[in-house]
Amino acid sequence: MQISSNAQALAYLVSAVLFIFSLKGLTHPATARRGNFLGMIGMAVAVVATLLGSEVQSYGFIIAGVLVGGLIGVVLAMRIQMTAMPQLVAALHSFVGLAAVLVAVGTFLNKMDAGQLNAVLMGELSAGAIIGAITFTGSVIAFGKLQGLISGKPVKFAMQHQLNAAIALLTIALGVHFAMSGSMLSLILMILLAMVLGVTLIIPIGGADMPVIISMLNSYSGWAAAATGFTLQNNLLIIVGALVGFSGAILSYIMCKAMNRSIINVVFGGFGSESSGAPSAGAAAMEKGIRSASVEDAVYWMEDANRVIVVPGYGMAVAQAQHSLKEMMELLEGRGVEVRFGVHPVAGRMPGHMNVLLAEADIPYDHVLEMDEINPEFASTDVTLVVGANDVVNPAAKDDASSPIYGMPILEAGRSKQVYFLKRSMNPGYSGVDNLLFYKDNTSLIFGDAKETIEGMVSALKGAGH
């Protein structure tokens, strides 16, 4: 069976509309699964319409590729731990990037055979290949950082920005030369240089900025698809690429805003690279020292509380404490205590990271509140439990104009009557900034592994009373 190019174009339109509805479905958790399902249908329509078109003549390699790739994809998706989601996403971004590069190269070879090369086509092809190559190696570096294969610390050296600018200019120059001349050597050099650029752009960015980087690479993967669409004169790829590109861009913007930083600052800044030496307004407060508390102290206050708010951070993910938190939540709710979770937009290693982990532990999503929803609640809350978060509750962001994180919106945990801070050690957060909340009169620190501490609370709650 074969369909006409008009029928194919109409099928692509249906597919594009399905993708739009798919994304729209994520407006609310109740409609989200249907959204994802619509996306699957959209993809199936696009693939079938392409296969039935007149351009696709041989199927052997296609079937082999879909089988191999599909199998790998299914196994990855089924096996992956929820805590490893940022790594998986980074890996998948790199695949899109590399696929875009390969499509550009393959298209060049085919069009060269057919004698259909022209400057506009090759210009578009260069754009797709460059964005794809940057997405590819940038995502590989992000994956390495998230997986701990390479240091999560920002890697900085002299003349870094100048070097990046030089590589970028040279890459574009090669692209222009390729478009003008059709030289395959220029194409290959251009792709290799763009791959180098992907590395040098991402390597200086630290672990705490990963939510922005993941969003940015998400955006790049979309632009790579859109550029491929321009090359192939395929409107579906252009539409979908634009949707994905904008999605990533908006997420990057939201993440930056939640840190009160500009995207330029994140991309070129690199947090936590130097220690903040200058004495700050908080120095006096710090001399007062800290209080440490036992698990029993915290349980004593939580049992009789009206409301307990838990503020989770990356430390919760590392300790895998979400399941114990759910158990604690149920025990407290059994005693009539209202338990809520307050999530900062940049908590964790990717946008929405905490929400997924809490959902994994079967904590109802209507118990998990965003920053703006939870902040008014702290003042009337008896106990706030900070589990593996740090910078996102640091009052220095509000009070200390000399602090590097000054101006960042925070969860106002310090306004609740009691704050218990679960901490492994006294190390500062990823920004390298000391947390003024430690030294407040109503704050106590409970040292130890977050999961063990919560488990201790659970058994104390089980033991007490009945």
Place this chain on the structure above:
Amino acid sequence: MPDTLVALYVFVLACFIGYFVIWGVTPSLHTPLVALTNAISGIVIVGALLVTGLESVGSFAEITGFLAVTLASINVFGGFLVTNRMLAMFRKKNK
């Protein structure tokens, strides 16, 4: 109007759709959003199919296309499935 210009029209208008649709996404679903857009950007598979399926294809282009199909398929299958896995976990109280 030349084809490239038409493509530009489509692109710019699609950007506006993206802008308005994405702002509606609830922050608690940002991780599934990244995973879903990831799956959707596997749409480069269409390009990969066109490269691979060409009749007069040379052997090197065919290998290139095969690799692209494989990579894009990982994205499509892995992306949609993992999104589904995540979304299945988001429940209300007393389901």
